[in-house]
Amino acid sequence: MATSQKHAHAGERPNGVARTILALDVAGAHATGAAAALLADFEDALLAYDHLSASALDATGTAEPPRFHHASLTALLENDQIDASPAPCDTIVAALEVSDDTPGAALGSALDALARANALAPGQRVYAIAVADAPAPSAAHPGLEAVAACCRERDLAWMGGLAAGRAKAVAARSVKPRMGRARRACSEALDRLIGAARAGVTVSASAELFGARDAASAGDVIDVPDPAPAILYRLLYR
Numbered sequence: 382m383a384t385s386q387k388h389a390h391a392g393e394r395p396n397g398v399a400r401t402i403l404a405l406d407v408a409g410a411h412a413t414g415a416a417a418a419l420l421a422d423f424e425d426a427l428l429a430y431d432h433l434s435a436s437a438l439d440a441t442g443t444a445e446p447p448r449f450h451h452a453s454l455t456a457l458l459e460n461d462q463i464d465a466s467p468a469p470c471d472t473i474v475a476a477l478e479v480s481d482d483t484p485g486a487a488l489g490s491a492l493d494a495l496a497r498a499n500a501l502a503p504g505q506r507v508y509a510i511a512v513a514d515a516p517a518p519s520a521a522h523p524g525l526e527a528v529a530a531c532c533r534e535r536d537l538a539w540m541g542g543l544a545a546g547r548a549k550a551v552a553a554r555s556v557k558p559r560m561g562r563a564r565r566a567c568s569e570a571l572d573r574l575i576g577a578a579r580a581g582v583t584v585s586a587s588a589e590l591f592g593a594r595d596a597a598s599a600g601d602v603i604d605v606p607d608p609a610p611a612i613l614y615r616l617l618y619r
Contacts, residue, residue: 401470406453415512415548418555420476457494469502479513485527509542518544518604541584541601
């Protein structure tokens with residue numbers, strides 16, 4: 382994992398912009414696949430937007446795109462395996478599913494494994510994607526609160542996250558067109574998180590910078606709206 386931080390000069394990005402990103406899947410063995418699908422979409426979309434930005438600025442070939450590296454809770458607990466590096470990434474994006482288990486336990490274990498692999502550093506930026514099976518995105522808030530607590534305990538920089546409900550629907554819709562009717566609301570919410578991560582700022586700061594102030598609630602959280610009736614979700618995904 383090439384993670385050396387360079388000082389900005391002509392043709393390079395500012396130091397605050399995410400250049401090396403660890404995609405950390407801590408959803409667990411019994412997950413629906415929703416968090417993993419959103420984490421994969423985060424990576425694909427961020428790289429696509431970075432390429433579009435470089436093309437618009439005629440910077441293709443002069444600045445390297447962000448580098449993603451990957452780790453999962455299972456691999457970390459088995460052998461501290463990251464697809465890995467001698468130095469920490471500047472940004473971590475963690476994906477988790479909120480169940481009856483203590484939301485922060487899995488993430489805490491994963492972060493401790495990253496520390497043993499010398500992949501954590503003070504001030505490292507952390508964003509998160511949390512998904513719950515309950516209809517309301519607020520059901521995923523405890524997962525984000527747990528991530529924030531883990532960051533405080535380890536001197537990491539909590540930057541905010543995305544909360545989604547209806548995990549089974551999120552997983553099922555992940556194969557639909559990204560900006561089609563079924564996925565659009567979720568994709569647009571995820572794009573707001575991507576904007577924050579690309580800029581290296583908190584979710585609330587990003588909302589003010591990019592004019593989406595209604596997207597962020599207290600605690601740097603982006604809630605994913607889902608207008609479908611709750612009864613329809615229960616009928617389709619029970």
